[in-house]
Amino acid sequence: EAGVAQSPRYKIIEKRQSVAFWCNPISGHATLYWYQQILGQGPKLLIQFQNNGVVDDSQLPKDRFSAERLKGVDSTLKIQPAKLEDSAVYLCASSSLQGPGELFFGEGSRLTVL
């Protein structure tokens, strides 16, 4: 079974530029999450989708971050304009509605904002 795919793995941009990350979850997983993980900290939820609807985006900085999950499959997370404090790893995870809901994570996209 293929895992969660994310791209790009690394991205370096200057502040005020924009960036987009892509995630393809495990086939059949209804729930998709985007987390931000700053070095030395635990993952912090940005947004949770169930199919193509938003379940929780309370911690998403909506003035600069946006995310969508068209057709309830893959998802993109965009930052525009980026700030220095956005430097982090952006993790995508998915889970099935069946069972207790362990998360399957991708390898992450590491963003450096200069």
Place this chain on the structure above:
Amino acid sequence: SQKIEQNSEALNIQEGKTATLTCNYTNYSPAYLQWYRQDPGRGPVFLLLIRENEKEKRKERLKVTFDTTLKQSLFHITASQPADSATYLCALVNYGQNFVFGPGTRLSVLP
């Protein structure tokens, strides 16, 4: 507000000993609690989950306890090996599949 704490940022132990990691939380009533392992440059990987009505779960050399009165979970790795060196994250989960992660404990098992 919700708060999750994990004991010490880093824990060093000798190979063969038992590593015990702690996860404490406040202002939260999780349906279950999960533990993940994260290696440098990789995404977290699920290890174990324990439900609110369970006291203890085991899987090979891993054991998790959950005390909802103390609001604490303990994660044990017995007969630790250098390959167990990683960061371990606890996550609280509610019935709405909302996951909240702790800051993690970096475990180093010294040969």
